[in-house]
Amino acid sequence: xxxxxxxxxxxxxxxxxxxxxxxxxxxxxxxxxxxxxxxxxxxxxxxxxxxxxxxxxxxxxxxxxxxxxxxxxxxxxxxxxxxxxxxxxxxxxxxxxxxxxxxxxxxxxxxxxxxxxxxxxxxxxxxxxxxxxxxxxxxxxxxxxxxxxxxxxxxxxxxxxxxxxxxxxxxxxxxxxxxxxxxxxxxxxxxxxxxxxxxxxxxxxxxxxxxxxxxxxxxxxx
Amino acid sequence: xxxxxxxxxxxxxxxxxxxxxxxxxxxxxxxxxxxxxxxxxxxxxxxxxxxxxxxxxxxxxxxxxxxxxxxxxxxxxxxxxxxxxxxxxxxxxxxxxxxxxxxxxxxxxxxxxxxxxxxxxxxxxxxxxxxxxxxxxxxxxxxxxxxxxxxxxxxxxxxxxxxxxxxxxxxxxxxxxxxxxxxxxxxxxxxxxxxxxxxxxxxxxxxxxxxxxxxxxxxxxxxxxxxxxxxxxxxxxxxxxxxxxxxxxxxxxxxxxxxxxxxxxxxxxxxxxxxxxxxxxxxxxxxxxxxxxxxxxxxxxxxxxxxxxxxxxxxxxxxxxxxxxxxxxxxxxxxxxxxxxxxxxxxxxxxx
Ligand SMILES: Nc1ncnc2c1ncn2[C@@H]1O[C@H](COP(=O)(O)OP(=O)(O)O)[C@@H](O)[C@H]1O
Ligand SMILES: [Mg+2]
Numbered sequence: 001x002x003x004x005x006x007x008x009x010x011x012x013x014x015x016x017x018x019x020x021x022x023x024x025x026x027x028x029x030x031x032x033x034x035x036x037x038x039x040x041x042x043x044x045x046x047x048x049x050x051x052x053x054x055x056x057x058x059x060x061x062x063x064x065x066x067x068x069x070x071x072x073x074x075x076x077x078x079x080x081x082x083x084x085x086x087x088x089x090x091x092x093x094x095x096x097x098x099x100x101x102x103x104x105x106x107x108x109x110x111x112x113x114x115x116x117x118x119x120x121x122x123x124x125x126x127x128x129x130x131x132x133x134x135x136x137x138x139x140x141x142x143x144x145x146x147x148x149x150x151x152x153x154x155x156x157x158x159x160x161x162x163x164x165x166x167x168x169x170x171x172x173x174x175x176x177x178x179x180x181x182x183x184x185x186x187x188x189x190x191x192x193x194x195x196x197x198x199x200x201x202x203x204x205x206x207x208x209x210x211x212x213x214x215x216x217x218x219x220x221x222x
Numbered sequence: 223x224x225x226x227x228x229x230x231x232x233x234x235x236x237x238x239x240x241x242x243x244x245x246x247x248x249x250x251x252x253x254x255x256x257x258x259x260x261x262x263x264x265x266x267x268x269x270x271x272x273x274x275x276x277x278x279x280x281x282x283x284x285x286x287x288x289x290x291x292x293x294x295x296x297x298x299x300x301x302x303x304x305x306x307x308x309x310x311x312x313x314x315x316x317x318x319x320x321x322x323x324x325x326x327x328x329x330x331x332x333x334x335x336x337x338x339x340x341x342x343x344x345x346x347x348x349x350x351x352x353x354x355x356x357x358x359x360x361x362x363x364x365x366x367x368x369x370x371x372x373x374x375x376x377x378x379x380x381x382x383x384x385x386x387x388x389x390x391x392x393x394x395x396x397x398x399x400x401x402x403x404x405x406x407x408x409x410x411x412x413x414x415x416x417x418x419x420x421x422x423x424x425x426x427x428x429x430x431x432x433x434x435x436x437x438x439x440x441x442x443x444x445x446x447x448x449x450x451x452x453x454x455x456x457x458x459x460x461x462x463x464x465x466x467x468x469x470x471x472x473x474x475x476x477x478x479x480x481x482x483x484x485x486x487x488x489x490x491x492x493x494x495x496x497x498x499x500x501x502x503x504x505x506x507x508x509x510x511x512x513x514x515x516x517x518x519x520x521x522x523x524x525x526x527x528x529x530x531x532x533x534x535x536x537x538x539x540x541x542x543x544x545x546x547x548x549x550x551x552x553x554x555x556x557x558x559x560x561x562x563x564x565x566x567x568x569x570x571x572x573x574x
Pocket of ligand 2: 336340361362497498529530
């Protein structure tokens with residue numbers, strides 16, 4: 001019994017998966033309220049699925065990349081659940097969840113690209129061979145800098161939709177937002193195949209913004 | 223006493239990941255992980271660096287606190303967390319962790335005020351707070367005189383700084399002197415070798431028509447900086463110890479004078495001091511002397527409980543439980559500017 005959630009995109013999404021099928025899912029989109037909405041969303045899907053927390057055998061969490069403040073909400077929640085319940089926490093790249101969901105909604109039989117909004121006019125992105133197989137490490141770039149690498153490829157995710165001049169193959173039928181149901185289903189498949197998961201640590205991809213003060217500022221007028 | 227509430231408290235409002243465990247007024251554990259060294263080269267706390275460090279330290283610090291306390295998470299009567307004020311992204315890590323533990327363990331959640339926690343921590347040192355409590359709260363972000371008839375529900379502000387906080391002044395003067403960050407502890411150390419009367423720095427807002435209980439430290443900081451620059455411009459060496467001692471004297475003189483005045487005006491026979499600057503050795507000594515002379519009982523926790531820690535949050539949480547205050551909702555937000563007059567954030571509809 002898996003409890004899955006992801007806060008690495010504007011969506012706050014949670015789902016319960018019993019190893020065979022998704023039992024409940026809830027997704028809200030509110031880029032500034034991950035901290036407020038995640039626990040109520042988790043509570044809602046557990047109730048709807050009729051599952052008690054002590055029946056949960058694993059936590060699945062999207063590890064990003066994504067805007068840091070929201071991303072950390074999901075990761076610290078997963079780590080705390082894992083510790084309090086004594087169950088493993090399985091990290092899954094957020095872009096993998098979006099790729100998997102796209103594969104369910106659309107027949108993507110060749111390579112494609114997933115991109116989310118990294119703000120500051122950049123995208124988080126990766127290339128996929130098929131909806132279950134990522135072939136590049138997730139990266140953060142200005143769309144114009146990767147135009148050659150993604151031109152003509154089918155593209156999914158809110159980052160692709162934001163920059164259609166670069167992501168020329170945007171698929172209108174693929175879901176735009178992350179879905180914990182897709183994340184849980186993907187994790188369930190990987191567990192069944194005995195595959196490795198990512199550690200439940202954030203994929204920040206950028207160093208923290210920090211300015212070293214430029215020497216001591218004189219306060220006395222010269 | 224085993225029937226007193228057993229509460230775990232989480233503090234992540236700035237650069238300390240603090241987790242404390244208390245039973246009523248008894249301190250059982252006080253685990254702190256700090257990212258201060260990572261901020262030092264920037265001369266101040268970098269919010270994103272602090273938030274990243276909180277995420278890494280959160281679960282290990284909770285595990286350490288429970289182990290130190292020798293209690294099991296399932297025995298807790300509640301989980302308290304700093305809901306504000308503080309750095310938004312840093313607060314959010316602690317609030318999210320507290321919610322998940324409370325939810326997973328089936329315990330009530332108490333989002334509490336960082337400033338009220340700095341006061342309530344003294345219950346771990348000197349027993350129940352008198353009511354009302356007169357408190358001088360001095361830290362890196364705040365300098366306030368507070369009167370609290372009930373620390374869980376009624377905290378009133380008599381006055382506060384109109385510009386820099388006391389700790390901020392210590393940090394800025396230390397930077398001018400090239401002593402690094404945080405400045406409070408270093409200035410405290412240098413000042414011991416210096417002459418507090420060497421330089422007469424100004425005492426802000428102490429004129430006859432100035433507000434009685436407000437503070438101002440920005441003018442003092444500027445005046446210290448000018449004094450140092452004048453020496454440097456003249457090619458003289460700066461007497462660091464004397465500057466530190468004289469600056470520290472000016473800060474502690476104003477703080478204690480106004481605090482004692484507030485006690486007298488309100489007929490309160492004791493003074494509680496809390497916050498990082500209350501760790502200052504000169505402030506503690508001067509307050510001791512002046513309170514004794516005025517017949518006021520001084521209550522100050524040991525220095526480690528004055529700077530940010532989780533035990534203070536647990537102490538206030540335990541008082542919330544003891545007084546039957548409403549728990550917070552699962553929607554509890556992190557509020558970077560939570561007013562000092564709101565000791566906790568009760569739920570709108572009661573969480574399970
Ligand atoms: N011995 C000391 N003397 C003076 N100031 C101190 C001393 N120790 C710590 N401080 C100051 O206390 C402040 C930190 O207070 P604290 O309550 O821990 O954090 P915050 O302000 O984030 O709540 C810093 O400005 C620091 O310089
Ligand atoms: Mg503080």
